[in-house]
Amino acid sequence: MCGIIGIVGKAPVSDRLIESLKRLEYRGYDSAGVAVQRGGRVERRRALGKIRALEAVLAEQPLTAEIGIGHTRWATHGAPSERNAHPHTAGRVTLVHNGIIENFAELKAELQAEGRVFESETDTEVVAHLIDHYLAAGAAPLAAFKSALDRLTGAYALAVLIEGRDNFIMGARRGSPLVVGTGAGEMFLGSDALAVGPFTNKVTYLEEGDYVAIDHDRAEIFDETGTPVERPMKIVSASAALVEKGNYRHFMEKEIHDQPEGCQHTIAAYIDPIAGRARMAGDVDFAALDRIQIVACGTSYIAGLVGKYLIEKLADLPVDIEIASEFRYREPALRPGALAIAMSQSGETADTLAALRLCQAKGLKTAAVVNAQESTMAREVDVVWPIHCGPEIGVASTKAFTAQVSVLTALAVAAARARGRIDAAEEQRLVRILLEAPRLIAESIGLEDAVKAVAVDIAKARDVLYLGRGPMSALALEGALKLKEISYIHAEGYAAGELKHGPIALVDEHTPIIVLAPYDSYYEKSASNMSEVMARGGQVVFITDPEGAKHAPAGAKVVMTAPASDPLISPLVMSAPIQLLAYHVAVLKGADVDQPRNLAKSVTVE
Template sequence: MCGIIGIVGKEPVAGRLVDSLKRLEYRGYDSAGVAAVVDGPGGGRVERRRAQGKIRNLEAVLAEQPLVAQNGIGHVRWATHGAPTVTNAHPHTAGRVTLVHNGIIENFAELKAELKAAGRTFESDTDTEVIAQLIDAELATGLAPLEAFKATLDRLTGAYALAVLVEGADNLVLGARRGSPLVVGEGQGEMFLGSDALAVGPFTNRVIYLEEGDYVAIDHDSARIFDASGASVQRPVKVVPASAVMMEKGNYRHFMEKEIHDQPEGCQRTISAYVDALTARTAIPGDVDFKALERIQIVACGTSYIAGVIGKYLIEQLADLPVDVEIASEFRYRQPALRPGSLVIAMSQSGETADTLAALRYCKAKGMKSAVVVNAQESTMAREVDVVWPIHCGPEIGVASTKAFTAQVSVMIALAVAAAKARGTIDAAEEQRMVRLMLEAPRLIAEAIGLEDALKEIAFDIAKARDVLFLGRGPMSALALEGALKLKEISYIHAEGYAAGELKHGPIALVDDQTPIIILAPYDSYFEKSASNMSEVMARGGQVVFITDPEGARHAPAGARVVVTAPASDPLVSTLVMSAPIQLLAYHVAVVKGADVDQPRNLAKSVTVE
């Protein structure tokens, strides 16, 4: 990852690739590179130019070693597998194949071992090179480029957006997407691939948004698009106004919907900043000695507070380290007892939330070490703390947080695993297992987003309700709070989230046949209790929407109005996977009700006053 451009053009390509990469700098990157088909038609060779650091370094390389060509690909890389070096920078080449890649290939180690056993050699530490080697190996069997590409895609597990050059196929760029976005740009006698409309914006305003699982072959005049099964498909061309390109919603009605769909890529970016994918170890930035800590104090507001509650569950469970989570607006007024041996973690997307900033300063005044989990790295909180833990999710326009929430939770998962390893409550093998689970999460989130059509149907009934209850146990009780918050924020329906065990202590009085009950219950150690709560609700006429996983669906009590089956996931990452269904449900309820989804009444994106 992180940004892609591909061009089959009529003009010199090197400068165009660089111009597009500059438009993708906002995604964050640590190296950049381009590749192009030189020497003209009829078998031209592919050459690469790569540089560590900023795009200006790549421009210097191109000034010394020009690329004279019309067709090429480019990439700005955010390091996942392997350090940010020139050798690991994209594009990667194997034999006839050169490509760029956003995403994480989960089964790269298995594929790499197979390819090495077959005599292939690797020059980089990346998972991306495995894809190039696989395509080249398929070409060596006699397959045509598009066939070799499809055969390779069928073997990949994980998330990806790809742009591929093949020597001998000069006027062709191949592309594919699963879990990471990719668009086609349609020009006059030339075609483009890009991570988003912004990437192809300098060349065209006619954009085709590829759907999940699509792959494509572009040449000067056409884009042949295929779905995941290999069937030829047509996708509509959208005209993106120039004024909208910088803040475009893509193929979505609202920014919130786009940002829900951005989450697989956003979580990839976050997770890759906190783990070493090659060694499957945590790699937490900053100087925090988890072993020496006596306690962690988390202060936050709104959705950030709920992400902190999930962090509490994980850190205490895995690391045996006490964690307190408090609403920042109440925290300092109760004059809490604090000790210097503790760490305060402020959580805020903007880094400017007034209540959280005040709570953070209160803790610092008590001598506590300080950290912030934040999206805005130049914010006031980031400047005032000892350690900054960025969430790296990119700009979030919708007022109701979605991708920032899952990015915050991703950071908390990584911190929990790192703390557990540092404190000796898990060993190195368990740390590696958990890191691999984290690396699988973006793919599972993408699969959960695939439930959108089913959730859209449910939304029509939920939109009629006056009250909605969300129930869950363990970390899912925190996610129940988030589901209720999202629904009330954007649809204006009264909704409450509860720990399901509290049902009999009051909330069950609200249950009747007009009250939808959303129960979050993956098949985990809490499942039997959650199923029991479901039976209690249904016995009183409650209309249950049961959100679970395949095993939970098999064991669910009969009688739920709807069972939504999300992908199976380990409890470590289940809150990430289950977030997408509750976000999509809230979104589509709000759409049905005709609410202003991106700018709900009375709410602001950043609350900078108490």
């Protein structure tokens, strides 16, 4: 979750760029840089490490100009270094970028074939060269920008300077947020309201696929088709900007929409896209492990279930997972040679912490998958694997769930390689698939209008069943949990094959059945279970992918088509629709979405 700031100002901007970047330090970063434009020329300064290192560079080599862009970088493609720090320049183009360009290697090869030379290892530099390529072909800046955007696959937020065009910055967003700030004779671009907060409280939130050009007085916004559009301006107070909801009514809604960027940030910490390797910090010898023991509660437990499927399938490493509140009381048989993984968004969950300490007392090596890196859990384990998803305010966990699953997916790939279950080529293939997740999650969120329509009927129900097989059975549990905790509708999740062993007795024409079934090795059996339900009058909402929709049994009340994805990441891609369904049902019922009754964000008592 790199930070971006752009200013078309009336006064020198270097100090203000630095001020804004300091407000974005919470997003995490390993390098920083700024670029300014004066008299048609662009100059930049970059530094490895904290912003104070960049300030030292600027003290020695000052920049004076009234237009500029700045960036704090969290390394994805290419190691942390000054050479890989943003901004990046190619020809007339200088830009900063948050996100992952999935097809950067293909584009880079194409650009190198025409003689272009690259200075960094980043995917970002490809975007700069691509825009400059279209400029060199005679396109005007906005046309060149749009042509480049049309070639990009992945998630991004961009701020772009064009040499020779003073008082002009272009920006775009897809899968990563970008806002426009309006001042008095000045305009701003930023990663969020906090970035532009020191300069203005008038903020316009760009929508998915939008691109924009700003000058001193206005922002010209276009949608992804290139059609000029108006987006509403909002007044954001300084305090609200610290944890602001943006265009969203609730934090939960915002956090669902934050998932492409959050997932990107998580994945960046655990894979090396240049080498095509998964990397798990800490001294864990996966080849020597007898098994993994996961302990967790609630949504974290369900994330662990998804991880169990992936780790056992890819790495052939046995995984036991247990609800922490049960684990410590049943005198489990624990032996050294296992790795105990505690999973908790807060890192303070009392039951999970107690289970972790029991594992430590039995001599197990321990690790924690947590969001809060300074938490008790993080301090007490041997290895910390942070999920890096940023603050989660809503009580019902959404982006922390997909971040936890992202970490466990990377772990499954790393363990499989370490145990000799996959070779280097297969590891590279799986890493490429994992890089697709942020984009596909963003596309999956695009089902929101269809979800809203379904929510109208679900809100009238007294009972709802969720069904799935394989990893989707875990998502069925998660979908039911989300619906229960924020809408107060009774819901249950089941492995679809268990339907005929009892739950099918609940099925009638008044019971909505949510079936999760992408077109994978489980699909045929899932479709059969769906037919069993429909034969008994069940009202089926079928969430699948394009191929699954093509083969869907006749009779489903609603078919929602998520984007096609590899089974490795389908749990990530399929999460957004079930989260959105719970959210919109709760809104229709008038529930307090962010603070549901009887629940707390961090359960620090047993």
